[in-house]
Amino acid sequence: MKEVRIGFVGLGTVGAGALAALTAEPETIARKAGTPLRVTRAAVRDPELPRPVDLNGVALTTDALAVATDPEIDLVVEVMGGVGLAREVVSAALRAGKSVVTANKELIAKHGRELFALADQHGADLAFEGSVGGGIPIIAPLGHGLTANRVHQVVGIINGTTNYILSAMTRSGQPFDQLLAEAQAKGYAEADPTDDVEGHDAAYKLTILAMLAFNTAVAEEQVYREGISSLQPEDIALAHQLGYVFKLLAVAKDRGDRLELRVSPCLVPEKHPLASVNDVYNAIFIEAEPVGQVMFYGRGAGADPTGSAVAGDIVAVARNLGRGGRRGYPLAFDDQRPVATLDQIESSYYVRMRIVDRAGVLATLAGVLGDHGVSIAQVLQTAHNDCDCGCDCAGAELVWITHHTTEASIRDSLSVMRGLDVVNCICNVYRCFGVDGD
Amino acid sequence: MKEVRIGFVGLGTVGAGALAALTAEPETIARKAGTPLRVTRAAVRDPELPRPVDLNGVALTTDALAVATDPEIDLVVEVMGGVGLAREVVSAALRAGKSVVTANKELIAKHGRELFALADQHGADLAFEGSVGGGIPIIAPLGHGLTANRVHQVVGIINGTTNYILSAMTRSGQPFDQLLAEAQAKGYAEADPTDDVEGHDAAYKLTILAMLAFNTAVAEEQVYREGISSLQPEDIALAHQLGYVFKLLAVAKDRGDRLELRVSPCLVPEKHPLASVNDVYNAIFIEAEPVGQVMFYGRGAGADPTGSAVAGDIVAVARNLGRGGRRGYPLAFDDQRPVATLDQIESSYYVRMRIVDRAGVLATLAGVLGDHGVSIAQVLQTAHNDCDCGCDCAGAELVWITHHTTEASIRDSLSVMRGLDVVNCICNVYRCFGVDGD
Numbered sequence: 001m002k003e004v005r006i007g008f009v010g011l012g013t014v015g016a017g018a019l020a021a022l023t024a025e026p027e028t029i030a031r032k033a034g035t036p037l038r039v040t041r042a043a044v045r046d047p048e049l050p051r052p053v054d055l056n057g058v059a060l061t062t063d064a065l066a067v068a069t070d071p072e073i074d075l076v077v078e079v080m081g082g083v084g085l086a087r088e089v090v091s092a093a094l095r096a097g098k099s100v101v102t103a104n105k106e107l108i109a110k111h112g113r114e115l116f117a118l119a120d121q122h123g124a125d126l127a128f129e130g131s132v133g134g135g136i137p138i139i140a141p142l143g144h145g146l147t148a149n150r151v152h153q154v155v156g157i158i159n160g161t162t163n164y165i166l167s168a169m170t171r172s173g174q175p176f177d178q179l180l181a182e183a184q185a186k187g188y189a190e191a192d193p194t195d196d197v198e199g200h201d202a203a204y205k206l207t208i209l210a211m212l213a214f215n216t217a218v219a220e221e222q223v224y225r226e227g228i229s230s231l232q233p234e235d236i237a238l239a240h241q242l243g244y245v246f247k248l249l250a251v252a253k254d255r256g257d258r259l260e261l262r263v264s265p266c267l268v269p270e271k272h273p274l275a276s277v278n279d280v281y282n283a284i285f286i287e288a289e290p291v292g293q294v295m296f297y298g299r300g301a302g303a304d305p306t307g308s309a310v311a312g313d314i315v316a317v318a319r320n321l322g323r324g325g326r327r328g329y330p331l332a333f334d335d336q337r338p339v340a341t342l343d344q345i346e347s348s349y350y351v352r353m354r355i356v357d358r359a360g361v362l363a364t365l366a367g368v369l370g371d372h373g374v375s376i377a378q379v380l381q382t383a384h385n386d387c388d389c390g391c392d393c394a395g396a397e398l399v400w401i402t403h404h405t406t407e408a409s410i411r412d413s414l415s416v417m418r419g420l421d422v423v424n425c426i427c428n429v430y431r432c433f434g435v436d437g438d
Numbered sequence: 439m440k441e442v443r444i445g446f447v448g449l450g451t452v453g454a455g456a457l458a459a460l461t462a463e464p465e466t467i468a469r470k471a472g473t474p475l476r477v478t479r480a481a482v483r484d485p486e487l488p489r490p491v492d493l494n495g496v497a498l499t500t501d502a503l504a505v506a507t508d509p510e511i512d513l514v515v516e517v518m519g520g521v522g523l524a525r526e527v528v529s530a531a532l533r534a535g536k537s538v539v540t541a542n543k544e545l546i547a548k549h550g551r552e553l554f555a556l557a558d559q560h561g562a563d564l565a566f567e568g569s570v571g572g573g574i575p576i577i578a579p580l581g582h583g584l585t586a587n588r589v590h591q592v593v594g595i596i597n598g599t600t601n602y603i604l605s606a607m608t609r610s611g612q613p614f615d616q617l618l619a620e621a622q623a624k625g626y627a628e629a630d631p632t633d634d635v636e637g638h639d640a641a642y643k644l645t646i647l648a649m650l651a652f653n654t655a656v657a658e659e660q661v662y663r664e665g666i667s668s669l670q671p672e673d674i675a676l677a678h679q680l681g682y683v684f685k686l687l688a689v690a691k692d693r694g695d696r697l698e699l700r701v702s703p704c705l706v707p708e709k710h711p712l713a714s715v716n717d718v719y720n721a722i723f724i725e726a727e728p729v730g731q732v733m734f735y736g737r738g739a740g741a742d743p744t745g746s747a748v749a750g751d752i753v754a755v756a757r758n759l760g761r762g763g764r765r766g767y768p769l770a771f772d773d774q775r776p777v778a779t780l781d782q783i784e785s786s787y788y789v790r791m792r793i794v795d796r797a798g799v800l801a802t803l804a805g806v807l808g809d810h811g812v813s814i815a816q817v818l819q820t821a822h823n824d825c826d827c828g829c830d831c832a833g834a835e836l837v838w839i840t841h842h843t844t845e846a847s848i849r850d851s852l853s854v855m856r857g858l859d860v861v862n863c864i865c866n867v868y869r870c871f872g873v874d875g876d
Contacts, residue, residue, distance in 0.1 A: 021586045021728050028653070032585050129583060135729035137575075137583030145567060145575030147470050148459045148749030215466070273735060276714060290459050290742035291573035297711060298732035308729035311586030 004035055004318040007073040008042040009064045009089050010080030014103050014130065015042075016053045017307020018079065022314060023054065033315045035322035043067045043080075068093040075317055078102040079130075079310065087111055094118040094126065099321060101313040103130030103306055109204035109220045112211060125320055127313035132205040133158060133282050135305025136298035137312070142212045142286070149288035151213040153253040155433060158205045160280040160300040161189045161196035162228050162248040166236075166265070167278040170245055173233050180229075188280060198227035199248065199263040206250035209284070210261055213252060214337065218261065222339040223250075226264035235352060235428055238399050239267050242378055244350075245275045249433055260340040265430055267350050267401075272434040343408035347431040347438070348377060350401055351414065354424040357383070357396035361422045365398070368420075372413040375403040377435065393425030404436045442473055442756040445511040446480040447502045447527050448518030452541050452568065453480075454491045455745020456517065460752060461492065471753045473760035481505045481518075506531040512759055515752060516540040517568075521548055532556040532564065537759060539751040541568030541744055547642035547658045550649060563758055565751035570643040571596060571720050573743025574736035575750070580650045580724070587726035589651040591691040593871060596643045598718040598738040599627045599634035600666050600686040604674075604703070605716040608683055611671050618667075626718060636665035637686065637701040644688035647722070648699055651690060652775065656699065660777040661688075664702035673790060673866050676837050677705050680816055682788075683713045687871055698778040703868055705788050705839075710872040781846035785869040785876070786815060788839055789852065792862040795821070795834035799860045803836070806858075810851040813841040815873065831863030842874045 008015050022029060022037060030036040039058050047060040061067065068076050068089045076093040078100060080086050086107050093100050095118065102108065108115070108128050119126040129139045133156070142154075157163050161183060168179045180197065183189035195201050203223040210218045228248050236246055244267035253260040268275045273295050277283040282300025287293050299305040355361050362381065369376060378401035402410070410429065417423045446453050460467055460475060468474040477496050485498040499505065506514050506527045514531040518524050521544050528545065531538050533556065540546065546553070546566050557564040567577045571594070580592075595601050599621060606617045618635065621627035633639050641661040648656045666686050674684055682705035691698040706713045711733050715721040720738025725731050737743040793799050800819065807814060816839035840848070848867065855861045 017728060025588065029586060031653075135584075136732055137579035140583050141575035141579060144754055145578050145750045146573075146746065147753050148467060149746055150463065215469075271714075273714065276709075276711065288746075289462075290455060291746035292737045292743055294574055294734070294736035296732070296734055299730045304728035305730055308584065308587055308726075312583045315585050316582055 002035075004033065004037050004074050004321050005072060006037060006039045006075045006077060006314065007067040007070060008039060008077045008079065009067050010078065011042050011044045011051055012079065013303045014306045014310060015077070015079035016051055017303030018077065018310035018314065019053045021307045021311035029315060033318040033322065035318060037314065037318055041067050041070060041073060064089050065092055068098070069096050074098060074321055075314065076100050077310065077314060078104060081106070083107050083110055090115055091118060094122050094124050097122045097124055099125035099127070099317045101127045101310055101317055103128070103310050105131040105201070105204040105208060109207040112208065113217050125317045127317050128208070129313045130306045130309035132208050133284055133296065134160070134298065134300040134302060135308040136282060136284065136296045136300070137309070138209070138284050138296050139212065141296065142209065146286065146288060146291060146294070149291050151254065151286060151288040153251065153287045153438070154209045154213045154284065155274065156202070156206065156209065156250045156282070156284040157247050157274060157277050158250050158282050158284065158300060159196055159199070159202045159248060160282060161193065162202070163277065163282070163300075164188045164280050165197070166228060166246055166248060169231070169233060169236055170240070173237065175233055176229055176231060197229055199225040202248060202250045202263045206252055206261060206263060209250070210252040210259065213286070214254060214259060216259070216337050218259070218339070222261055224262040224264070224342055224345065228265050230428070231265050232428065235430070238352065238380065239350065242380060242399070242401060243270050244268060244432065245270055246430070247274060247277070249274070251433065255340060255346070258338045258340045258344070260345055262345060267430060267432040269434045274434070343406065343411070345407040346404055347407070347433070348402050348404050348435040349410050350399065350430045350432055351410070352397065352399050352427040353417070354393040354395040354427060355398050356422045356424065358422070362398070364420065364422060365417060368416050369400070369402065369413050372409045374405045374409050374413055377401045377403045393427070395424045401432060401435070404438065440473070442471070442475050442512050442759050443510060444475060444477045444513045444515060444752065445505040445508055446477060446515045446517065447505050448516065449480050449482045449489055450517065451741045452744045452748060453515070453517035454489055455741030456515065456748035456752065457491045459745045459749035467753060471756040471760065473756060475752065475756055479505050479508060479511060502527050503530055506536070507534050512536060513752065513755055514538050515748065516542060517748065519544070521545050525549055528553055529556060532560050532562050535560045535562055537563035537565075537755045539565045539748055539755055541566070541748050543569040543639070543642040543646060547645035550646065551655050563755045565755050566646070567751045568744045568747035570646050571722055571734065572598070572736065572738040572740065573746040574720060574722065574734045574738070575747070576647070576722050576734050577650065579734065580647065584724065584726060584729060584732070587729050589692065589724060589726040591689065591725045591876075592647045592651045592722065593712065594640075594644065594647065594688045594720070594722040595685050595712060595715050596688050596720050596722065596738060597634055597637070597640040597686060598720060599631065600640070601715065601720070602626045602718050603635070604666060604684055604686060607669070607671060607674055608678070611675065613671055614667055614669060635667055637663040640686060640688045640701045644690055644699060644701060647688070648690040648697065651724070652692060652697060654697070654775050656697070656777070660699055662700040662702070662780055662783065666703050668866070669703050670866065673868070676790065676818065677788065680818060680837070680839060681708050682706060682870065683708055684868070685712060685715070687712070689871065693778060693784070696776045696778045696782070698783055700783060705868060705870040707872045712872070781844065781849070783845040784842055785845070785871070786840050786842050786873040787848050788837065788868045788870055789848070790835065790837050790865040791855070792831040792833040792865060793836050794860040794862065796860070800836070802858065802860060803855060806854050807838070807840065807851050810847045812843045812847050812851055815839045815841045831865070833862045839870060839873070842876065
């Protein structure tokens with residue numbers, strides 16, 4: 001192959017970042033790819049918009065499908081986002097036998113199965129390193145380097161916006177709303193932050209990681225999801241007193257006959273490697289056999305990190321094209337495994353409540369937990385009386401950290417406690433991670 | 439390809455680990471490799487030795503070269519170690535057009551250039567993920583995923599034995615000799631520990647990382663090397679007081695016209711991600727453009743982690759063989775860059791000395807540093823009088839942490855200080871990492 005001709009679909013933050021990485025040292029890149037790379041065409045919404053990259057030699061169009069099917073293009077880079085037109089673009093390119101590089105997590109999470117089949121059918125590569133963890137190489141290590149392992153769990157801090165807000169809450173003690181506004185002002189959160197703060201973005205990424213880790217088709221709706229917006233500064237302070245920090249964790253666990261898939265704020269012991277992953281950094285922690293524990297850490301989003309991942313994929317795919325081959329991913333979707341229901345989730349738990357401060361109450365409540373087979377790891381009772389949980393409750397504040405149990409046992413216990421007149425309010429319940437050896 | 443036939447050369451710790459990983463779930467592995475894998479032959483020193491793996495169907499021999507050149511074998515796994523026979527074995531296999539998987543850091547560090555050329559010449563793959571960082575995927579991420587980056591520095595904790603000893607020294611305050619003996623008793627250190635504690639092992643690994651990061655040929659003798667055996671409990675305690683922990687760091691930096699390559703005990707700020715990498719864990723921290731900072735963490739040695747890496751390579755190479763291709767590594771050795779001399783090394787420094795405790799001494803010494811352009815970041819003076827540095831010195835203990843400077847400036851300053859009658863002893867000098875934005 002004399003040169004690999006590349007068409008971009010989308011030239012926003014990630015597209016411009018990837019293009020800049022590709023063209024910074026074109027000779028080095030050509031040497032690594034084994035062939036010169038030339039970006040010949042790009043589809044953009046507004047060709048007049050000024051962009052922070054040199055577009056010399058790049059023909060702009062507004063027709064995304066024209067780039068995808070252009071016979072003069074060997075490799076299509078889809079960085080437009082969304083799952084409507086992007087799905088059409090990627091499908092059309094693969095059908096035309098072109099290899100595709102994408103950073104579109106929603107697309108891979110929702111339609112990956114169909115797109116990988118198309119790629120196989122047409123002998124094309126479909127690379128998606130940029131879809132999870134920004135610049136952190138995680139897709140290739142999980143799909144290739146760790147391929148001889150049986151994965152027990154993948155646990156990620158894979159959303160930069162929420163990690164930035166949680167880190168700021170932990171440092172400053174200020175409430176969620178205020179720090180969300182600050183993150184928006186700094187460009188770390190969108191005007192409509194739902195996708196990030198309610199955990200949708202993390203759920204897409206977890207779906208992709210679970211597919212690779214467990215060789216099974218996973219639908220993003222199967223991921224149980226809780227966001228960080230109800231987290232109170234008081235929970236963060238209490239967690240700190242007990243030796244934990246709050247992180248929005250995306251957790252995929254092999255539970256033998258089923259998978260457990262969830263995104264929710266969790267308490268992480270301060271000494272766990274995930275606890276010190278702060279601000280916009282991401283990390284993916286994997287426990288597998290025989291490798292043991294491995295962790296991958298880096299910046300999880302933005303033009304530069306994600307551009308690095310997309311450009312790395314472009315070089316790898318171009319290298320394959322030059323050698324007349326393709327790399328593919330060892331994805332096997334025939335291992336269809338059921339996903340745990342909410343009740344079946346196993347974890348240790350943090351429960352904060354307000355109780356009537358009189359003799360015997362603690363024993364009564366501990367008895368309720370015991371009746372449901374829930375054993376207690378830590379207890380903290382304080383006398384302070386102002387509660388920030390939004391209700392009018394008062395009384396002594398009581399925090400439990402339980403040993404491993406099921407979500408059903410916790411919910412049943414709490415439902416019994418709610419009926420007791422010594423319990424004023426169950427303020428908040430969160431899962432813990434890294435306790436009891438998980 | 440109906441099946442890929444594999445020959446092992448060596449079946450010690452790593453070989454047995456890789457074989458166990460390959461054969462634990464053969465159908466899953468075959469699906470991932472796209473072809474069944476069959477280990478047909480293995481060369482071992484003593485065929486009678488009992489081994490912890492199932493060798494059913496594996497013909498044992500003592501003739502390593504016979505396995506390397508066996509026409510019935512497609513893929514040779516070299517896990518015997520050393521650079522004598524191992525080099526012959528790998529060369530012979532590549533010359534016969536067979537792909538090779540190795541975990542031999544010394545071989546790749548010393549003869550990688552020649553072996554990669556042989557692989558290219560004969561259209562064979564040469565994979566070496568297991569040579570650095572045990573089970574941590576680092577070779578592929580550096581060579582492929584981050585390939586579109588310009589690497590500024592690679593900094594690794596890449597020797598498990600020394601990290602185990604340093605972690606134990608930090609926790610217990612006990613001296614090096616005692617904890618080395620403990621590590622030996624636990625099997626974490628060899629009977630002759632020189633290779634690990636004097637930094638040879640880390641230097642081999644750094645050589646490999648530097649070749650990949652900077653696309654340049656590096657000889658392992660170009661790595662400046664200091665071990666951990668002269669480190670005193672007092673240095674560790676003082677570092678802690680100043681907010682640092684000691685780690686044996688392997689550092690490769692791009693200094694523009696030259697590379698800086700060194701292995702030595704360094705002070706790392708307690709908040710740096712590398713500071714919390716303890717015991718037998720390894721981590722490789724990379725700073726590159728555009729990706730920013732990324733870190734890879736996991737167990738750095740042993741049958742299981744390294745077996746995982748070797749088995750991952752075997753699956754990847756088999757996958758390539760099945761598709762009639764090879765993957766190769768984008769190594770380009772034509773960028774021959776000079777390596778910094780010791781004097782040219784740039785760092786911030788920790789200096790511990792004993793001084794005569796009288797007015798004006800601190801000013802005199804600070805003046806000497808200033809005369810050499812060395813600026814001071816932190817100073818700690820204590821009155822305590824027993825020194826553990828081995829000389830008969832006494833006096834007040836004084837510790838400097840400097841800002842970035844050159845090794846030459848530090849050495850010149852210290853040489854002037856040694857001539858002053860207010861200085862009783864320069865006890866120890868170490869480099870710091872992660873200070874002044876490095």
